[in-house]
Amino acid sequence: MRAIDLLNGRLKLRHLVLVVAIADQGSVLRAAEHLHLAQPAVTRSLREVEHILGVELFTRGPRGVTPTLFGEAFVEHARAVLAELRRAGERITGLADAEVGTVTIGTLLAGSNVLLPRAIAALKQDRPGITVIVQEATFDAQVPRLLDGEIDLILGRLNPIDDMRGLRQITLYSEPVRLVARKGHPARDRADLELADLLAYPWVLPLEQTALRRELEQVFRAAGLRLPTDLVECTSILTVRTLVQDTDMIAALPELVARTDEQIAPLPVPLDPVRRQVGVTLPDQRPLTPSAQLMLDHLREQASMVTRAGAA
Structure with missing residues (x-):
């Protein structure tokens, strides 16, 4: 396949905006509404891009369109080009004012x-x-x-x-991570509280792909324990705090979060290795x-x- 010359003037900026809008909206009709254009004009411009590239960018279905392999690649580059143009405009504006x-x-x-x-x-x-x-x-x-x-x-x-x-x-x-619970949590009544004791309660932990989750898993393994089975996975600070405040859930939060919330407090179970x-x-x-x-x-x-x- 010969290399495609996209700098010969045939490909326009509006083509990039349109292709990204179709990918984001999932249909030509919704993209047209989003761009305040007529649907036939959007369809015609999409055909122009596909003709220039010589490939099909989207497959049409009853519920909208789906990017092809070529479409995914082109959309990725189109996003990068548009992002750089936005940044160029902002930088010029920022330098001027x-x-x-x-x-x-x-x-x-x-x-x-x-x-x-x-x-x-x-x-x-x-x-x-x-x-x-x-x-x-x-x-x-x-x-x-x-x-x-x-x-x-x-x-x-x-x-x-x-x-x-x-x-x-x-x-x-640098900030340590603490195990926290609401101030009236029943675990606070136990003497010599240990990590194993907390498995009797529900937990809210970060998502698996986060660094904090991986470090907490290492803490449990080092203690010879499995992760809690009664578990919610969440990275939204507002949701985590509300769950801890309103239930018996236990969470691992940065010290500043625990220190600035009047309704929750650290538990006397150290997480010494988890300080990032x-x-x-x-x-x-x-x-x-x-x-x-x-x-x-x-x-x-x-x-x-x-x-x-x-x-x-």
């Missing part, structure tokens, strides 16, 4: 409770015109979006990135936009304040 811009943060459990809200508040006080977008997901789910430019940085517990080229990490502070660094993960080669750099500056400042408060 540092009072406006957008920063998108992918957040994990650690750092989302205290550090991030404080940094956002400080940023907004400094630059009210900057829009901050926070998106919560696991680290593995955030990385491709970081590399594609859809988010500017990932905040949370630092994960090993030896096998992930194109990333760099900045440590902000909290920081930001950034793209190695792509420079930060002015808005993202300001966000990073405020994260560093607030992390320093959190560290000093913890040492006091």
Whole structure:
């Protein structure tokens, strides 16, 4: 198959926007509504792209469209191109007027409770015109979006990135993890409480693909125990806190989360091996936009304040 020349002027920016919209919406009709275009115009433009590429990008079905192998590959590159163009526009705007811009943060459990809200508040006080977008997901789910430019940085517990080229990490502070429960939890009445005693209660743990979950599994194995069978898997800090507050569930949470909640408290069962660094993960080669750099500056400042408060 000959190489396709996509720089000869036939492929337009609107083609990229349209293909991504179809992939996101799952149908030509919904994509047309999303783009405020007539369906025949969207269908015609899709045929133009497929003719230029010489392949079919979507298979049509009764419930919409599904990307083909070629479609998945093209959509991935189209997203990256559009993300870079958005970043270029934001950077030009930021250079011209540092009072406006957008920063998108992918957040994990650690750092989302205290550090991030404080940094956002400080940023907004400094630059009210900057829009901050926070998106919560696991680290593995955030990385491709970081590399594609859809988010500017990932905040949370630092994960090993030896096998992930194109990333760099900045440590902000170190924070232990504690086993927590509500203050009236019946386990608190037991003398010499041990990890094995807590298996009698329900647990809420992070998802399997998270670093914290893997470390907790190692703690259980080291104690000769299996994971709890009465289990909820969740990474939403709001959901975890509510479950712990309203039920007898036990959770493993960063110390700052436990320390700032009046209704929950650590249990006297140590998790000494589970102490990880909290920081930001950034793209190695792509420079930060002015808005993202300001966000990073405020994260560093607030992390320093959190560290000093913890040492006091």
